[in-house]
Amino acid sequence: MSARSTAAAAELVVDAVTVRFAGVTALDGVSFTVGTAAIHAVIGPNGAGKSTLFNVVSGAYRPASGSVRFRGADLTRLRPHRIAGLGVARTFQNIALLASESVEENLMIGRHRLTRTGFVAAALRTPPARREDRRHRVRAREIAGFLGLGGKLDIAAGELSYGDQKRVEIARALCVEPALLLLDEPAAGMNAHETAAMGRLIRDIRDDLQIPVLLVEHDMGLVMGIADRVTVLDFGRRLADGTPAEIQHDPAVQDAYLGTDDSDSPGEGS
Structure with a gap:
């Protein structure tokens, strides 16, 4: 066919x-x-x-x-x-995480496309910006839990095992929804x-x-x-x-x- x-x-x-x-x-x-x-x-x-x-x-x-x-x-x-x-979201063969940043911050990169707060509001941490940030972090934590990373959100990505780093990459892609x-x-x-x-x-x-x-x-x-x-x-x-x-x-x-x-x-x- x-x-x-x-x-x-x-x-x-x-x-x-x-x-x-x-x-x-x-x-x-x-x-x-x-x-x-x-x-x-x-x-x-x-x-x-x-x-x-x-x-x-x-x-x-x-x-x-x-x-x-x-x-x-x-x-x-x-x-x-x-x-x-x-x-359409993708991962890459070679791991491309921010090694010094926490798992949570790496996942938040995936939420960037969905963020509606403007740059100025985000920089000033206005109440709407803080509320949106909280919503995105809740969702990122849900996705982390789905991939078995719920207990590792505060760990620097570069300190994780190779297999867990691969999971973080997939989690970040899923954060794009x-x-x-x-x-x-x-x-x-x-x-x-x-x-x-x-x-x-x-x-x-x-x-x-x-x-x-x-x-x-x-x-x-x-x-x-x-x-x-x-x-x-x-x-x-x-x-x-x-x-x-x-x-x-x-x-x-x-x-x-x-x-x-x-x-x-x-x-x-x-």
Whole structure:
């Protein structure tokens, strides 16, 4: 089924997106859809175009052709802050927290887009500004509690474990009150226990908050365990798109990425 034919039932529609850099085609006519409250994974070897795709969806890159639509709005020519304003939030592969600031202050950065108090009123700490600040802090604490960070709000982000720092990044993205969450390798660098916990958290976000999730991830155990649908990229092209079971049994995917020997454990693409 084409991206166009499923647009009415999809939150995000990526339609025939092509991206070129100095004559090199990073994405070549890639199409897929992300359904309502779905976990959709994008996988592929290093250099397959996964990060480029994320940068197109979030507005950092503009495609040479094709389009990206979210809830009917065309994101293709919008700047990143406009896309964020439509409810698209993302995390990054490399942790980008303010290490010396508390967890709570890091989360409050995510509330900035929702703040209505002007700069002068905020600087003067007027009564309306203080009331709004309290409301945002209450919500930030609720989100922290949902992610298991409720007891760590006063701790400097840089003092947390690696896994908890990843959770803070996701919490900060949720503080934007997103309608779509983009997760860039959320389990990168984690041990098996942390990865399993991350998988449960992503499912909770989808199930409890009803937020569709688009993630790029190398850990195939995580992907196959939580994704509703998987898109496979290879050399910038869509190699396959389907359920985890369909992807695991797709001969082209096995040859290009997963490996044909059933005794091998799928690992990171290289």
